[in-house]
Amino acid sequence: MRVRITLGVAVVFALALAVASSFLVTRQRAALTDDIETTIRLRVADLVAALEGGSLPNSIAIPSEDAAFVQIVDLPGAVVRSSPNIEGEPAVATFRPDESRPTARTLHDLPIGDEPFRVVAEIATSDGTSFTVYVGGSLEPVDDAVANLAAALALGAPALLAVVLVLTWVAVGRALRPVEQMRAEVDGITESALHRRVPQPAGDDEIGRLAATMNTMLARLEDAASRHRRFLADASHELRSPLAGIRSQLEVDLAHPDGADWQTTERDVLDETLHMQRLVDDLLTLAALDEPTTPARRDLLDVDEVVLAEVRRLRTRGKVTVDARNVSAAQTTGDAVSLGRAFRNLLDNAERHATEMVTVSLAEDGEEVRVVVSDDGPGVAATDRERIFERFARSDESRLRDGGRGLGLAIARDIVAAHGGTLVLQDSTVGATFAVCLPREGASGP
Secondary structure (H helix, E strand, O other), rough: HHHHHHHHHHHHHHHHHHHHHHHHHHHHHHHHHHHHOOOOOHHHHHHHHHOOOOOOOOOOOOOOOOEEEEEEEEEOEEEEEEEEOOOOOOOOOOOOOOOOEEEEEEEEOOOOOOOOOEEEEEEEEEEEEEEEEEEEEHHHHHHEEEHHHHHHHHHHHHHHHHHHHHHHHHHHHHHHHHHHHHHHHHOOOOHHHOOEEEEEEEOOOOOHHHHHHHHHHHHHHHHHHHHHHHHHHHHHHHHHHHHHHHHHHHHHHHHHHOOOOOHHHHHHHHHHOOOOOOOOHHHHHHHHOOOOOOOOOOOEEEEHHHHHHHHHHHHOOOOOOEEEEEEEOOOOEOOOHHHHHHHHHHHHHHHHOOEEEEEEEEEEEEEEEEEEEOOOOOOOOOHOOHHHHHHOOOHHHHHHOOOOOOHHHHHHHHHHHHHHOEEEEEEOOOOOOOEEEEEEEOOOOO
16 A cells, blocks of 8 residues: 555656646746747837838847847838848748737747747838838747756656655655554454454544544454353353253162152253253344344234233233233334243243232333333342343342343343334332333334
8 A cells, every 4th residue: 555655646746747847847938938029029119110200220230149130121022121130131021910019920940040039020101111120039048948947847856756755655654554553463363362452543533543443343342252252151051050950860860769759850850951941942032133134023013912911921820919000002013922022021030029019011102112010029239230131140149039041131122122122220219120112103213
């Protein structure tokens, strides 16, 4: 990139120098030519005034240091008067000026020199006879000055281009040095070294913001990898516990078959197997929710019917009293099965931690459908209010009487988020209060 930028600057600057040099040379030539032409016009004006005053000079003198000439030609084209340097020469110019103003042209190959001349012609009338006055001035000083300027530009432009290239090379190198440092650092970051960060230069320019963005990305990757490792460790632990229990019971019964209670063992093994099945189902659900390409159903559904179906299921078990008097009608768009799973997890969590009562309410709140699930249990410590939504996370022992798997709230939050909603733990004086907010049908939500 450094080479490409430097070459690009070289090409652009060289073209700019060429255009500027050409313009400067052209303007210099035009300015010097105008100066000479102005002097010639003044001389022509003096001669025309003399002729029209009735005075035709016998001889025309010019300064010896001037490379100039004068000719006065009559209407048929015969030379009437000439300056000494072209005495005896025929008319050096044949173009006729306008009747109203002088005319100037540049002529080459004149008999008085090899250089071009700027010639001004004007008509003058003396005693009823028309004459054409030609006065010329050499353009050799113009050519010399322009040649000197071109030579200076030819020497100075490459030197200036070289200076610009060196400065560009150094400047681009300094600008890209932090990028190279970031590249080298990122190249050395492996899965086991996600704690490393790229150097962040001072300032709030594009490179500084790039470094900050990369560090933020690395922090997210480190957090995701850490959560992944914790998830695998927790999943392995959760699966190992029931397997260890099953193995222990079977080994004891096989070692002492005479005293074994095989029916009790079978019931315990079945319970542990069901526990593992529910755990595997939860893990599969989380894997499906993590898959970004997983299609989501978007059907119009009555949220109150989904909630009340889970309330009836909870009442059937008869462990706690369920108050659903404040459940009113509301609609949203989504998947009834997955939303039912989310509400079931919330109600199971409330049942597990409640002392006697679980309260459920449902109402439309502006552009949202709001579902609140509360229990009268011990509540959640302030330090655990977000941690309980992590996978395999559990709060203190007082909320673990029935040995929850630590996945229900995580699954519920992911399902609600997939429907464009939120699940939070609200402040409450007694127990825990979970609030689900979903976009109301017809609202301009996600």
